[in-house]
Amino acid sequence: MNTPKEPFFAPGKFPFGLLAGFITLIVILLLPTPEGLTIAGHRALAILVFAVVVWITEAISYEASSIIILSLIIFLIGLSPSINPNVVAGTLWGTKESLSLALGGFSNAALALVAAALFLAACMTYTGLDRRIALTTMNLVGTSTKSIFIGTVLVTIILSLVVPSATARSAAMIPVILGIIAAFGVDKRSNLAAGLMIVVAQSISIWNVGIQTAAAQNLLTVGFMESMLGERVAWVNWFIAGVPWSIIMSVVLVIITMKFFPPEVKGLQGGQETVRKQIAELGTMTSAQKRLLLVTLGLICVWATEGKLHSYSTTATTTVALAILLLPKIGVISWKDIQSRVPWGTVIVFGVGISLGTTILQTQAGAWLGSQIISKTGLDAFGPVMVFAILAAFLIVIHLGFASATALSSSMIPIMISLIEKLPDDINRIGMTMVLGFVISYGFILPINAPQNMVCLGTETFNAKQFAKVGIAITLVGYLLMLIFAGTYWKWLGIL
Numbered sequence: 001m002n003t004p005k006e007p008f009f010a011p012g013k014f015p016f017g018l019l020a021g022f023i024t025l026i027v028i029l030l031l032p033t034p035e036g037l038t039i040a041g042h043r044a045l046a047i048l049v050f051a052v053v054v055w056i057t058e059a060i061s062y063e064a065s066s067i068i069i070l071s072l073i074i075f076l077i078g079l080s081p082s083i084n085p086n087v088v089a090g091t092l093w094g095t096k097e098s099l100s101l102a103l104g105g106f107s108n109a110a111l112a113l114v115a116a117a118l119f120l121a122a123c124m125t126y127t128g129l130d131r132r133i134a135l136t137t138m139n140l141v142g143t144s145t146k147s148i149f150i151g152t153v154l155v156t157i158i159l160s161l162v163v164p165s166a167t168a169r170s171a172a173m174i175p176v177i178l179g180i181i182a183a184f185g186v187d188k189r190s191n192l193a194a195g196l197m198i199v200v201a202q203s204i205s206i207w208n209v210g211i212q213t214a215a216a217q218n219l220l221t222v223g224f225m226e227s228m229l230g231e232r233v234a235w236v237n238w239f240i241a242g243v244p245w246s247i248i249m250s251v252v253l254v255i256i257t258m259k260f261f262p263p264e265v266k267g268l269q270g271g272q273e274t275v276r277k278q279i280a281e282l283g284t285m286t287s288a289q290k291r292l293l294l295v296t297l298g299l300i301c302v303w304a305t306e307g308k309l310h311s312y313s314t315t316a317t318t319t320v321a322l323a324i325l326l327l328p329k330i331g332v333i334s335w336k337d338i339q340s341r342v343p344w345g346t347v348i349v350f351g352v353g354i355s356l357g358t359t360i361l362q363t364q365a366g367a368w369l370g371s372q373i374i375s376k377t378g379l380d381a382f383g384p385v386m387v388f389a390i391l392a393a394f395l396i397v398i399h400l401g402f403a404s405a406t407a408l409s410s411s412m413i414p415i416m417i418s419l420i421e422k423l424p425d426d427i428n429r430i431g432m433t434m435v436l437g438f439v440i441s442y443g444f445i446l447p448i449n450a451p452q453n454m455v456c457l458g459t460e461t462f463n464a465k466q467f468a469k470v471g472i473a474i475t476l477v478g479y480l481l482m483l484i485f486a487g488t489y490w491k492w493l494g495i496l
Contacts, residue, residue, distance in 0.1 A: 017057025018065075025050040025072075034368075040080035040093060041365035047072045048360060048411060055407040062404060063345035066352035073102040073359050083364065101362060105354030110223025113315040114216050114350050115342075116322045117164035120296070122341035123325050123333050124163050129289045130172035132282055133158055138176060139275045145192065145263040146254075148180060152196060153203045153250045160207040160214040162296045167343075170452035173200045174459060179278055181461070186264055194462035195261035198470050201447075201456040202253055206474075208405075208441040210246030212238040213303065213314065216350060217405040221413050221437035223354050225430060228361055228417045233434050235303040235314050241495055242438055245485060249478055256473050261466070288332040295321050346406075353410030366418030374422050384427055384496040385486045391416060392439045392482065396475060399440070403448045409440045431495030435486070442478065444471035 028046035033039055047069060054065045078098030082091050105111060124130040134155045141151030155176070159169045177200055181193045208215035212222065212235050225232045233241075302310070302317045325331045326338070360366040374380050379387060395412060402408040416436050420429050443450030447457040447467050457467070490496045 015059035017054055017059025019059075020057065021050045021053040021059070024053050029076075036371070037368045038080075038083050038364050040077050040083055040363040041360075041368055043076040043080055044073075044359050044363040044365040045369065047076060048356065048365075051356060051407075052411050055404065055411070056401040058403055061345070062349045062407065066349045069356060070102050070352055073355065074098050077101060077359060077363065080363075101359055102355050103351075104358050105356075106351040108223045108227060108351075108354045109313065109315045110219045110226070111347065111351050111354060113213075113222075113318055114219050115347050116315070116318040117213055117216075117219070118342045118346060119322050119338055120299075120318070120325070121163050121165035121168040122338055123292055125168060125172065126333050126337055126341060127286065127288045127292050128282065129292050130159060130163050130168070131176065132279070132285065132289065133162065134172055134176045135275055135279045135282070138180070139279060145266055146258070149196065149199060149254045149258060152177065152199050153254060156200065156203040156207055157246075157250070160204070160211045161300055164213045164215075166204050166208060166215055166450065166452045167455060169204055170200060170455040174455065176278070178459065180275070184265055188459075188461055190264055191261035192263040192265065194466050195257045195263065197456045197459055197461040198261075198467055199253060199257050201450070201453045201467070202257075202444060202470060202474060203250060204452045205441050205443050205450055206246050206249045206253060206478075209249075209438045210239065210242040212242075213318075215405065215441060216346065217409040217440045218437060220350060220353060220406060220409045221433065221440065224357055224409075224413045224417060225433055227354070227358060228414065229421075229429055229433065231430060233430060234306045236306060236308065238434065239304070241434065241490060241493060244489065245438070245478075245481060248481060249474070252477050252481075253470075253474060256477075257470055260469055260473075291330070292325065292332045295324055349404075349406060349410075353406060356410055357414035360414045361418065366414050367422070369415055370419035370422045373419055379419070380423050384432065385483065385491075387423065387427065388432065388435060388486050388496060389483055391419075391436055392479065395436065395439045396442050396479060399442055399449060400446060403450075405440050405443055405450060409437070413437065413440070428495060431490070431493075435482070435490060435495060438482070442475060444474045444478070446471070 025046050028049055029043065033042040050072065051065065051069050054060065054068075055062065074095055075098070078093050078095035080093050082093045137155045137158055138148070138151050141147045141154065152173070155173060156169065159172060163169050163172065177196050181188065181196065184192060186192050208218065212218045212233070218238070222232045299317060299321045302312070303314055306312065306314065306317075325333060326335065379390065382390070395408070398412070399405070399408055413433070413436070417429070417433055420427060420432050443453060445468050447453040447464050453467065457464070486496050
C-alpha cells in the first residue's frame with residue numbers, strides 16, 4: 001500500500017535547529033580534548049550536546065534525531081582510540097564494538113517495560129475500558145463544581161495505575177471533561193472549562209511522580225539505575241516515596257486552580273444524569289473489558305508485592321500480562337490491532353536514549369563531567385538535602401527548554417548518576433537518583449513541556465498564559481514540598 005510519507009522537514013522551513021546542532025557538534029570536536037577526558041568521552045559529550053540542541057529546538061522529529069544520534073555513536077566512538085587497558089595503545093574502538101554500544105539500549109529491561117506499557121495502554125483504548133473507568137468515577141463524585149474538580153483528579157489517579165501512558169490518559173479524559181463542560185452550558189473559554197482542562201494536564205504530571213509505571217521517563221530512570229548503579233527501585237518502594245507528595249500536590253492543584261479560575265457556576269443541574277447517559281451509551285461491560293480489568297488489577301497487585309511476596313521484576317510480570325492479553329480467546333487484542341495503536345517511535349527514542357546514556361558512561365565522559373561539576377561548585381561539601389535542592393532546581397529550569405521528559409531524562413540522568421557517584425558515601429545513590437527522577441516530571445509551566453499538556457491545549461479551552469499561571473505556582477509549591485520531604489519523610493525512609 002502506498003501511503004504519503006512525511007517530509008524530513010516541512011516545505012518552506014529550514015531546520016535551523018538541526019544545523020545549529022551539527023555546528024555545535026563540530027565545534028566541540030575541534031576543541032582540544034580536556035585533560036583527564038578520553039577522546040571517546042570527548043566525542044560522547046559532543047554527541048550529547050548535539051542531542052540537547054536538536055531536542056530543544058525540535059528541528060526534526062525525536063525519531064529522526066534518534067537515528068542520527070545512533071549513527072554518530074557508531075562512527076564517532078568507533079573511530080576513537082579504545083580505552084580498554086587490555087588492547088594495544090592507539091587501537092581504535094571499532095565500529096563493531098560501537099554498534100553494540102549504540103544498540104545496547106534496545107536490550108535494556110526498561111525498554112521492554114516501556115514497550116509492554118504502551119501495549120497495555122493500547123489495550124485500554126482498544127477495549128474502551130479507560131473511558132468506562134473515567135465515566136464511572138465521575139458518576140460517583142457528585143455534581144458540585146468542587147466535586148467535579150476532585151473527581152477529575154481521582155480519575156487521573158485511577159488511570160495512572162491502569163494506563164501507563166500520559167498521552168493515552170489525557171486522550172481518555174478529554175471527551176469526558178468536554179462532555180461535562182457542555183452539560184454545564186458554559187463557554188469553551190470560561191473559567192470552568194479552562195480550570196478543568198488544566199487540572200487534567202497538571203494532575204497527570206503530578207501522578208507521573210507517584211507511580212513508577214505511569215510515565216516513560218520513570219522507566220528510563222530505573223533503566224539507568226540498573227545499568228549504571230547495578231540495582232533499581234521496586235515499584236512499591238517508588239510508590240511509597242512518591243505518592244504522599246502526589247496526594248498533597250493534587251489538593252494544592254485543585255485549590256490553586258479554583259482560586260485563579262473561579263468557576264462561573266456552583267453546580268451542575270442534572271450532572272449525574274449527563275454522565276449516566278454517557279455510561280449508558282457505552283452499554284454493558286464487555287467480556288474483553290472484564291478480562292482486561294482482571295489482568296490489570298492482578299498486575300497492580302504483583303507490582304505492589306515485588307520484594308515482599310516474590311522477586312519477579314516489574315518488567316517480567318508486565319511482559320507476562322501482555323502475553324496473556326494477546327492469547328486467542330483469552331486475550332483482548334490481536335497483534336494487528338496492537339501494531340496500529342502503539343507509538344513505535346517512542347520505543348526507538350527510548351532505546352536510543354538509554355544507549356546515549358550508556359555511551360556517556362562507557363567512555364568515562366560522565367565520570368569526568370561529574371568530577372568537573374563537583375570541583376567547580378564544591379557540591380561535595382553539602383549534605384544530601386542541599387545536593388538535592390541544587391540539582392532539582394537545575395533540572396526544573398532546564399526542563400523549560402525540553403518538550404519531552406524522556407529526552408530530558410536521557411540527557412540528564414546519566415550525568416546526575418555520574419555526579420552522585422563522585423559525592424561522599426553518605427549519599428544514598430539509588431535514593432538520590434529516584435527523587436531526581438521525580439523532578440524530571442516537572443512539566444508544569446509551559447504547554448510544550450509535556451505531550452499531555454499539548455493534547456489538552458488542543459481543546460482550545462485555555463491558553464499558554466493561563467496554563468503558566470497555574471504551572472508556576474505548582475512548580476514553586478511542589479519544589480518546596482520536595483525540600484520538606486527531603487529533610488523529613490524521605491530521610492526517615494532512608495532515601496536521602
